[in-house]
Amino acid sequence: MTAAERDAGTGNEALNGAEVLLRVLDEEGVEVIFGYPGGAVLPIYDALFKQDRIRHILVRHEQAAVHAAEAYARSTGKVGVVLVTSGPGATNAVTGLVDALMDSIPLVCLAGQVPTKLIGNDAFQEADTTGITRPATKHNYLVREPGTLAQIVREAFEVARSGRPGPVLVDLPKDITVGKAPLTKPALSRLQRLRHQGGPDAIAIARTLEAMKTAKRPLFYTGGGIINSGPEASDLLRRLARKTGFPVTSTLMGLGAFPSPDPQFLGMLGMHGSVEANMATHGCDLLIALGSRFDDRVTGRVDAFSPNSFKVHADIDPSQIDKIVPVDVRIEGDVRDTLEALLEGWGETPAPDLSTWWNQIASWRSVDGFGFTQDMTPSAIIRPQHAVRRLYELAKETGRDTFVSTEVGQHQMWAAQHFQFDKPNRWLTSGGLGTMGYGLPAAVGAQVAHPDALVIDIAGEASTLMNIQELGTIAQYRLPVKIFILNNHYMGMVRQWQELLHGSRYSQSYSEALPDFVKLAEAFHATGMRATHVGELDDVIRRMLAHDGPVVADICVAEGENCYPMIPSGAAHNQMLLGPDQDSEAAGLTEEGKMLV
């Protein structure tokens, strides 16, 4: 028996750092890595080559690797894993890391680094990756000793998925991955102290229940925390809403936690939210925030936000409570546990009579703020909202499990308004950071995670060009992603703001010199389609959905369409702009608001 054989299975084989890394990833249940090779990670790519348990998806740009991993994580509930090289590899990943930080997506980003001895010498492809990514991650590590490698990687996964999830970066100098390293056994975590002990505070739950039983105009305001907490949290929310009869509104990140077609759902709230959601938020007497964080896109003018409500805020991250809007009851902990405690405390209490409140909501709902007029003459120009609505209806007809990613801008808001979700984890969008170019790589990540599902990137022509190189990844892995471009020849949201706030001076927002998207698709071995008039729309969508390979659908839509309703920055929820005919000053569009983004 050789020494190597004797040591096999005892965890003491002579492995190099790269092999130790992959063993730990395997232990952590990693099935897929999104990455791009380079000098500093060659040992890791060599170790990947020699094994077949972990699959590697080669992207075309490191930013896309992170977005793909984000969508993989968001759509599966697992930790997404990224592998990039030192220097430019790591710096290209930064946008994605901040995106994941803002939207609380669990990721582990493994970055190569120059050998320990060269750190600080301005070596080739050296960057101070831990320095650069410190504010871009939940936590980061530089592995300096081979003996700490295995434990650091394990801890990185624990940090990424525990509490409020987020991205973690591990910087791996090349000497650490090349040299021998011990595959140490998992040690007792130092993170025990970070865990929230026990369930939600009983007094806070009791106070909330008391408020729920006496409220005349209650509202659940749910966020991405429900999605992060897992499908069980969505299920508990649905049960609690049924039992209480309370209306539910959701943030952009929380869509899907509560079924959009449900009559108790008021739609998304905030800047481009529904009339009923915003008016209900403004008028409610009890606002229960569940895994949402009072983002400025949600609150509008903070001092006018939900001015007469008793406020409860349940969040896993105590720093989010009382950050923007002071609340009356704070509930720290996993929203799943909070929902469970509320459901249990509510027990068999009959649903209170909220008919006055629901009648009020019905009158707001009758305004139909998402309304638009589509001329159905075949040669008529396509309204973007109509395109999204038809996409939803025709996708629904297929009966397939459907995942939707978006880029950032008007099309994203129209997708949020007009595409309906009845399950969590199906809606993949860049909420907090608002990263143009998110949707295409996100579709890659979702399709890799769910090879048999229908994955659609609802895109704008400007955003999608920011990561269009990922058509190469789509081709390489034969991912049948559908890229549905609402092409209005403008950075539409920029154009809309310029129209409303800057005297229609469309400075640099016209999408000049666009590619022919049909030819572009073909150049990347995909199928291109185009609809220029409403008469062609349904046929293009049907053909796109029926095609078993990747499709780029160029949907030529009305150029000047604005996204309504809109709460201009600096205005309150009851000051929505409902359409182009409304006096913008009456809606609170002020010089002061112009300073806000």
Add this chain to the structure above:
Amino acid sequence: MTEIIQHSVISVLIEDESGALARVVGLFSGRGYNIESLTVAVVDAEQKLSRITVLTSGTPMVIRQIKAQLKRLIPVHDVCDLTEEGPYVGRELALVKVVSSGERRTEALRIADSFRARPVDTTATSFVFELTGSPEKIDAFIELMRPLGLAEVSRTGIAAIGRGPSVFHLKKEPV
């Protein structure tokens, strides 16, 4: 709505690892919080723990945010708002160089004596005084030295600890 700006002395117990201080300082600068002074040193070599004392200011909501954000940092073991938790002792050390001669020199020495500032370096034309006390006491001393040949000042920033027998840290943690 007028916002009251309060000063707070916050103690942070943090693992003594590479970049830990940068995380704290980066948190303050990144979120626009104020640092009026900051001191840091290892206080428990066995557990590799450093104690940071930050003197900061802001509205009560901002101060609460600062503490909550500090607690989110992975290497942070504990955060204590000394200003809020009760009476505390806060001390700063200053080294003050005074270059003068004649009557101004004698006067500098006389005032130093009344402040219990010790000359730790003396030449025919200069003194370096060592002085400890509250930041206000040090401010007052520096102001008095200004017309007497004040040449250079080095201050540590405040180090602070709660009064009485209660302690805020050093619970044994699995590391």
